[in-house]
Amino acid sequence: MPQISTVGLDLNLEMILPEIIVLVAAVVVMFIDLFTRGKASSKSQLLAGVSIAGYVAAMVATLLYFDNFIGSSSFNQQAFGGMVALDNMGLFFRLLSLGTAIIAVLFSTQYIRDKGMAVGEYYAVLGLATVGMMVTAISVDLTTLFVGIELMSISVYILTGFARNDRLSNEAALKYFLLGIFSTAILVYGMAWLYGATGRTNLREIGEVVSSIVASPGGAEGSGWLVLAILLLVAGLGFKIAAVPFHMWTPDAYQGAPTPITAFMSVGPKAAGFAATIRIMVEALGSAYQTWVPVIIILSIITMSLGNIVGVTQRSVKRMLAYSSIAHTGYVMIGLAAYTATDSVKGTQAISSILFYLFSYLFMNMGAFGVIVWLQRNGGTDSLDNFRGLSSWAPGQAALMMFFLLSLTGIPPTIGFLGKYYVFVAAINADLAWLAVIGALNSAVAAFYYLRIIWYMYFEEPRAAREQKASPALQWTLVASAIAVILFFIVSWPILEATRLSVPNVAAALLGLGAGR
Secondary structure, three states: OOOEEEOOEEEOHHHHHHHHHHHHHHHHHHHHHHHOOOOHHHHHHHHHHHHHHHHHHHHHHHHHHHHHHOOOOOOOOEEOOOOEEOOHHHHHHHHHHHHHHHHHHHHHHHHHHHOOOOHHHHHHHHHHHHHHHHHHHHEOEHHHHHHHHHHHHHHHHHHHOOOOOOHHHHHHHHHHHHHHHHHHHHHHHHHHHHHHHHOOOEHHHHHHHHHHHHHOOOOHHHOHHHHHHHHHHHHHHHHHHOOOOOOOOHHHHHHHOOHHHHHHHHHHHHHHHHHHHHHHHHHHOHHHHHHHHHHHHHHHHHHHHHHHHHHOOOOEHHHHHHHHHHHHHHHHHHHHHOOOOOOHHHHHHHHHHHHHHHHHHHHHHHHHHHHHHHHHHOOOOOEHHHHOOHHHHOHHHHHHHHHHHHHHHOOOOOHHHHHHHHHHHHHHHOOOHHHHHHHHHHHHHHHHHHHHHHHHHHHOOOOOOOOOOOOHHHHHHHHHHHHHHHHHHHOOHHHHHHHHHOOOOOOHHHHOOOOOO
16 A cells, blocks of 8 residues: 655555554445345344454454564554554554454344344444544554544443433443543543643653653652643543543443443453553653552552452342453553563563453453343343353353353463463562462452352252244354363463563663663
8 A cells, every 4th residue: 555645744554454444344334224225134244244344354454464563673663643653562452452343243243133223323333433442552642542542432432322222221321421521531631741741742752751750860759740640641541441449430331231332342442441551651651660550559459359349249240240340450450560661571571461361351251241142132131140040941151151250260271360370470570479469369259259150050940941042143252252261271372472572662771761760
């Protein structure tokens, strides 16, 4: 694809080819929906097929990039005036976003038709949310980062309330939207402080300015604007990743949203939120890690503790998984707390553990929500009582749910065990063994409500056997997710290597930090 250049701005469209593909697919879906007539089932399958084709094509384009950049330094390859970067971390999160979108579509094919939703609008908005996540992943400028986050957020607000005749869905969307407005204001205010103090919007240029401040006699703590900016940014980003005390929207939004969207928003926007967090905290503020790491440690502890403790009391499995998602945010934040800019090996290990955890979370968490989608389609609800005796009339679905729950608990041989193992090891190597112990204790608390569902499925009497409705796309997606949960435990090294190569190259040597700081 030719490059179009203007003065001071390199419009290299090839660098955003995957985003263009997904955007075009979303537009095509809208036009097909507008001009196509026919049976609702055939139309729904056509639109789902076009959406998946777009995601797969974007994934192929991304994989071609990743193959070219593995093992190479892509740190300085930027375009659009330094607003976006083609680096391995962006490619990794692109693939994660696309994988999440594909699974969400496969979960949705029967569900949205059964609920009488507008199929074309649904897939189009889902595509726009995916574009927002992808733009967030490749952004290295405050401007494009904000655009990506808000495109994703507004799309997810709409999807949360997409069941227009469902009071819970409408209520969830309204709460999510109103709280999202406040979080956006806080995030923008933090970005404004960074820009006002440095005169830069490019994150890597901001990193150079912050590095000089850290090296000054007063250090980061002597700069009030920097401390305030960090606090505001942590608060704004904390909302996007559902960290306590910025989690208030999560239980209601997860419970009220259509379940395929709950599955999508529990992984995709959370991963994009962590991508933005890594971009800002590591690439822009990495040299000031001694200032923001204590804040992350505190948030990590209260996030995983509150999520697990409140999760124990839930009778709605969707709401329980919402608090579980909050707790998993706390586990991932352990990896961020282990970051250090003065030791490239430890810093790489810390960020790599975050990427691996998010990859593992894709399959185990979306798989658990997928079983709920299947149960709802077969006359059940997300109530814990509806899982009673599931193994007696749907042994396959019960077995799949058991695998996903064991992985969420962190029990081998599942990928969830490796995810927790790597963030705990990163913490131990960063002299935060006590934080890893708190994480392990929280995992023990979480085991109670995960294993309780397994107990209900296998040791409680069923209320009544139900006739099972076939949904091939959903069934095979659940099977594939369960296989991935086990397979990537056995063969984890390719993912580990990919995550290691995807860590932003902002080691101490680049920032000019002394080993003594």
